[in-house]
Amino acid sequence: MKTLLAALRAVRPLRLLVLLLVSIAFGLASDWLRLERVVFSAPMPKFTTVPSRR
Amino acid sequence: MKTDLGTLAGRLLLGSIFLAAGVLKVVHPADFFSDLLAYDVPFPEMMLRVVAVVLPWLEGLCGLCLFSNLWPESVRPLSVCLCLIFVGMLGQAVGRGLDLNCGCFGAAASGWFARPAVALMRAIILLAISLYLARSAARDAAKTPLVFEN
Numbered sequence: 513m514k515t516l517l518a519a520l521r522a523v524r525p526l527r528l529l530v531l532l533l534v535s536i537a538f539g540l541a542s543d544w545l546r547l548e549r550v551v552f553s554a555p556m557p558k559f560t561t562v563p564s565r566r
Numbered sequence: 567m568k569t570d571l572g573t574l575a576g577r578l579l580l581g582s583i584f585l586a587a588g589v590l591k592v593v594h595p596a597d598f599f600s601d602l603l604a605y606d607v608p609f610p611e612m613m614l615r616v617v618a619v620v621l622p623w624l625e626g627l628c629g630l631c632l633f634s635n636l637w638p639e640s641v642r643p644l645s646v647c648l649c650l651i652f653v654g655m656l657g658q659a660v661g662r663g664l665d666l667n668c669g670c671f672g673a674a675a676s677g678w679f680a681r682p683a684v685a686l687m688r689a690i691i692l693l694a695i696s697l698y699l700a701r702s703a704a705r706d707a708a709k710t711p712l713v714f715e716n
Contacts, residue, residue, distance in 0.1 A: 515705060516697070516700060516701060516704070518707070518708065519642065519643050519701060519703055519707075520643055522639040522643075522703065522704055522707045523639060523640045523643050523644075524639065524640050527637045527640040527641075528644060531624065531627055531628070531631070531637075531640075531641070531644065534623075534627060535621075535623035535627055536620050536623075539616075539620035539621075539622070539623045540619065540620075542592065542595075542619070542623075543595065546595075548596050550595045550596055550599050550615050550618055551612075551616055551619050
């Protein structure tokens with residue numbers, strides 16, 4: 513238990529933050545670039561107006 | 567410096583499993599998200615969506631760092647935390663008798679391998695390995711003489 517507490521105390525928060533931020537950045541960027549999005553809503557379909565036939 | 571064979575083996579095993587699990591989930595985050603929904607946990611859906619997208623990358627990075635022994639003093643406790651979360655999630659699924667696909671390896675795992683009870687046993691073994699690695703990292707840190715950085 514003492515060794516585990518020592519392991520926790522040895523953690524460098526900045527390095528953990530880097531790992532977390534990199535995963536968030538890569539995760540969100542890959543989701544944005546994907547067709548089948550999970551976080552971001554899918555882009556709206558493109559609407560075009562068609563002249564009515566007479 | 568003497569290399570501990572147990573630590574090396576544990577590092578390579580845990581690193582490769584984390585890396586494989588991360589990469590397989592990165593490919594199909596939508597499948598992982600539907601697997602997460604099946605756990606029926608009382609978290610907001612948006613949070614689960616973010617977890618489905620970010621967790622695979624974090625797992626993959628953690629696996630890479632374990633494999634290459636980069637930042638061991640920070641990555642090994644992180645792997646303990648990840649394994650604790652996996653054990654907690656799978657434990658509640660087994661306790662409630664949920665019949666689901668664990669989602670540990672994305673769509674690549676199915677059948678008996680993805681059963682919650684089997685996945686829980688796997689997660690407990692991974693937790694034991696990560697605890698061993700965290701302990702050895704702390705022991706190494708204690709042996710290392712203090713170096714004052716500018």
